[in-house]
Amino acid sequence: MDLTPTLDAIRVFCEERDWRQFHNPKDLTAALSIEVAELMECFLWKKADELTLTIEQNRSNIEAEIADIAIYLFHLVEVLQIDLPAAIDHKLEHNRKKYPIEKSRGNAKKYTDL
Ligand SMILES: [Mg+2]
Structure with missing residues (x-):
């Protein structure tokens, strides 16, 4: 896009x-x-x-x-x-650590409750 x-x-x-x-x-x-x-x-x-x-x-x-x-x-x-693409990349990397797949897949819990 x-x-x-x-x-x-x-x-x-x-x-x-x-x-x-x-x-x-x-x-x-x-x-x-x-x-x-x-x-x-x-x-x-x-x-x-x-x-x-x-x-x-x-x-x-x-x-x-x-x-x-x-x-x-x-x-x-x-x-x-x-730099919006860079800011999004940075935030996604941060979120990957907060929401590891093995703990967050299929649920909507906040990272503090995982
Ligand atoms: Mg309006």
């Missing part, structure tokens, strides 16, 4: 509107959190057996909220000059 054209489009969208001036880590983090809450609202009060139908009926809205989350996350990564 090459995200370069997508990241360029996000950057151009922002530059055309001169919005970079508003992009500081505090506000981008708040915006990211708000968008996550909007995604959560799509599922609010739904029972487990209602989720499949909820997703089918609200797919476009769910996709839009996920896109909002990704856009703010990419802005935050850019402002903080984070």
Whole structure:
């Protein structure tokens, strides 16, 4: 998955509107959190057996909220000059140690309870 054209489009969208001036880590983090809450609202009060139908009926809205989350996350990564693939690799390596396969496969326990 090459995200370069997508990241360029996000950057151009922002530059055309001169919005970079508003992009500081505090506000981008708040915006990211708000968008996550909007995604959560799509599922609010739904029972487990209602989720499949909820997703089918609200797919476009769910996709839009996920896109909002990704856009703010990419802005935050850019402002903080984070090498996202390297950060993910590093975090996965850390998680492999916290969640060894032999203890965590097939269960959802937190690493402190393994
Ligand atoms: Mg939104």
